[in-house]
Amino acid sequence: xxxxxxxxxxxxxxxxxxxxxxxxxxxxxxxxxxxxxxxxxxxxxxxxxxxxxxxxxxxxxxxxxxxxxxxxxxxxxxxxxxxxxxxxxxxxxxxxxxxxxxxxxxxxxxxxxxxxxxxxxxxxxxxxxxxxxxxxxxxxxxxxxxxxxxxxxxxxxxxxxxxxxxxxxxxxxxxxxxxxxxxxxxxxxxxxxxxxxxxxxxxxxxxxxxxxxxxxxxxxxxxxxxxxxxxxxxxxxxxxxxxxxxxxxxxxxxxxxxxxxxxxxxxxxxxxxxxxxxxxxxxxxxxxxxxxxxxxxxxxxxxxxxxxxxxxxxxxxxxxxx
Amino acid sequence: xxxxxxxxxxxxxxxxxxxxxxxxxxxxxxxxxxxxxxxxxxxxxxxxxxxxxxxxxxxxxxxxxxxxxxxxxxxxxxxxxxxxxxxxxxxxxxxxxxxxxxxxxxxxxxxxxxxxxxxxxxxxxxxxxxxxxxxxxxxxxx
Numbered sequence: 001x002x003x004x005x006x007x008x009x010x011x012x013x014x015x016x017x018x019x020x021x022x023x024x025x026x027x028x029x030x031x032x033x034x035x036x037x038x039x040x041x042x043x044x045x046x047x048x049x050x051x052x053x054x055x056x057x058x059x060x061x062x063x064x065x066x067x068x069x070x071x072x073x074x075x076x077x078x079x080x081x082x083x084x085x086x087x088x089x090x091x092x093x094x095x096x097x098x099x100x101x102x103x104x105x106x107x108x109x110x111x112x113x114x115x116x117x118x119x120x121x122x123x124x125x126x127x128x129x130x131x132x133x134x135x136x137x138x139x140x141x142x143x144x145x146x147x148x149x150x151x152x153x154x155x156x157x158x159x160x161x162x163x164x165x166x167x168x169x170x171x172x173x174x175x176x177x178x179x180x181x182x183x184x185x186x187x188x189x190x191x192x193x194x195x196x197x198x199x200x201x202x203x204x205x206x207x208x209x210x211x212x213x214x215x216x217x218x219x220x221x222x223x224x225x226x227x228x229x230x231x232x233x234x235x236x237x238x239x240x241x242x243x244x245x246x247x248x249x250x251x252x253x254x255x256x257x258x259x260x261x262x263x264x265x266x267x268x269x270x271x272x273x274x275x276x277x278x279x280x281x282x283x284x285x286x287x288x289x290x291x292x293x294x295x296x297x298x299x300x301x302x303x304x305x306x307x308x309x310x311x312x313x314x315x316x317x318x319x320x321x322x
Numbered sequence: 323x324x325x326x327x328x329x330x331x332x333x334x335x336x337x338x339x340x341x342x343x344x345x346x347x348x349x350x351x352x353x354x355x356x357x358x359x360x361x362x363x364x365x366x367x368x369x370x371x372x373x374x375x376x377x378x379x380x381x382x383x384x385x386x387x388x389x390x391x392x393x394x395x396x397x398x399x400x401x402x403x404x405x406x407x408x409x410x411x412x413x414x415x416x417x418x419x420x421x422x423x424x425x426x427x428x429x430x431x432x433x434x435x436x437x438x439x440x441x442x443x444x445x446x447x448x449x450x451x452x453x454x455x456x457x458x459x460x461x462x463x464x
Contacts, residue, residue: 089374113377117389120377139377141370249349253370311349 025204027157028170030214032066033073033107035165036158042078045070046108047161050168051127053102057173060095060244061220063105063133067123068216071109072140075119077158078111081151085119085140086207088215090250092136095243103127116142148207175200179221182263186232189267192225194218194302196260203258213256218302218310219247226266226298230316233268235296245295245317254309262302262309269297269313333357333450336383336457340450343382347374357447358425372441379449385456392452393440396422411435423448 038046047070051058072085099105109123119142123135145151160166175197182191196213203211223244230242256262295315302310337357345352348365361367367375376387388394397405398418405415411434419440420431425447432439 087370089370118373118377137377137381139374141373249346251349251370251374253368 025201026153026208027166027205029172029201030065030205031069031166032062032105032171033069033161033166034168036070036073036161039074039162042074042111042114044108044110045074046106047073048165049105049107051099051101051103051105052169052171055101055171055173058099058101059220060098060133061216061223063099063125064090064093064135064219065214065216066105067107067109067125067133067135068138068140070107071111071119071121071123071138073158073161074109074111075114075121075140075142076145076154078114079116079142081145081155081158083116083142084145084148084154086143086148086212087141087252087255088250089139089252090135091138091248092134093247093250094134094136095132095245095247096134097127097130097132098243099125099127099132105132118142146209148210148212150208172201174202174217177217177221179224179264184229187229187234187268189265190225190229191266192221192264194221194262194264196256196258196262198259200258210255211258213258213260215250215252215256215310218252218256218262219250219312222264222266222300222302222310222312223247223314225264226300226314226316229266229268230296230298233296236318241319242296242316243319244314246315248313248315250310250312252310254304254307256304256309260304262304265301265303266314267299269299328451328454332454333447336450336453337446339382340379340453341446343378344375344446344449347371347378355446357450358427358445360426360430360442361444361446362442367444372444375449379453383453383457385453385460387452387456391455392444392448393437395451395455396440398422406437409437411437411440419443422451 032049033047034049036045036047038044049066068088076084104127106126107123109121111119111121113120119140121135121138123138124131125133145154157166177197178195180193180195182193184190202214206212206214227242227244231240295317298314298316300312300314301308341352341355344355348367348371350365354365359365376389380387396419397415398421400414400418404412405418406412411419416431416433416435423443423445425445426443430443
């Protein structure tokens with residue numbers, strides 16, 4: 001990029017100076033790229049994010065978010081910050097191992113297509129030599145950048161990330177999201193109501209000019225609902241511990257503003273009798289997680305004011321005791 | 323641009339894969355994807371679904387589908403000014419549109435028709451024609 005440390009310092013100051021008032025959490029509360037390395041503009045990039053050791057946990061969905069954010073930086077820079085990807089389609093997310101606080105995520109993305117309309121990409125994340133997650137055939141529609149954030153602040157931040165990198169450790173976790181269980185039929189379907197908070201630090205970062213509940217936090221809650229449901233099926237012995245193996249057909253259709261009330265549903269779909277390729281892959285490649293076997297398929301949906309705002313399918317696998 | 327013609331055989335050849343791709347994108351059964359179904363009215367497609375379908379079709383058929391190609395194709399030999407005036411499809415434009423979207427039942431062609439409402443006419447067969455056109459361009463270029 002040909003950017004010097006002095007430039008980076010200037011960029012950091014600029015990022016501060018153009019940061020919207022009252023958004024001290026900007027580039028902190030929901031930002032998961034500390035530094036961008038090996039950038040091939042518009043084509044590919046690698047990046048890193050240090051998961052603060054002080055956190056109790058770091059959800060796999062946030063690893064997906066980090067990978068998506070790296071792709072977003074490459075895409076936004078490619079179109080001179082006229083647009084930014086908002087909402088998302090992820091054809092396949094493979095959960096291979098769990099991240100842990102204190103680890104450094106090594107992110108990589110390949111941009112398959114990028115213009116003012118959309119970015120299509122794939123990506124993966126490693127930590128400690130173990131592949132944690134893989135994103136396949138993701139698509140982010142581009143919307144006008146200025147509706148969501150200050151383009152000049154984003155450009156300055158990008159320059160900083162590409163140079164010296166941003167200070168690590170500014171992410172302090174996500175406060176629990178209020179989720180109230182609804183009508184559930186064991187082994188068949190589960191429902192819950194998710195109350196998007198009226199205010200939360202992550203809204204200052206996602207996004208300063210138009211706060212939107214991050215889709216990855218919704219997906220995280222949907223996965224939790226699905227795991228609870230999967231654990232009640234007769235597909236495996238009672239007490240079996242389960243984990244997400246693969247999420248497909250993720251489609252986010254609408255913005256979820258602060259204070260939204262979302263009706264979540266999870267419904268069992270026909271199960272596969274044999275271990276899926278992904279479950280088998282997880283078993284063979286994951287050093288951090290217990291190996292998995294067999295799979296249950298669950299359809300997930302979220303509605304807001306009776307309109308479907310998100311849908312996905314989740315393949316759940318059983319953890320095999322080690 | 324000359325008005326593209328598509329034979330039934332050409333459409334039949336790509337339809338199964340187009341229908342499967344659309345069913346996957348829309349989360350519906352492939353049996354629901356009829357050639358003349360309205361993607362918006364009958365299958366509940368939204369703008370994000372159209373984006374999804376175009377990218378899926380590009381991957382499935384290994385072709386590039388330029389954005390806005392459907393309306394451009396539908397316009398045929400007409401200039402933009404001949405096709406629409408102030409966002410409304412002209413009489414000549416409607417003739418061209420009916421010819422290009424021959425699979426769409428007549429009752430769906432409302433007049434006056436706004437250009438922004440043309441996507442309401444889109445059917446799986448419309449996308450078959452899009453794919454066939456892109457395949458022809460690949461052959462012509464190769």
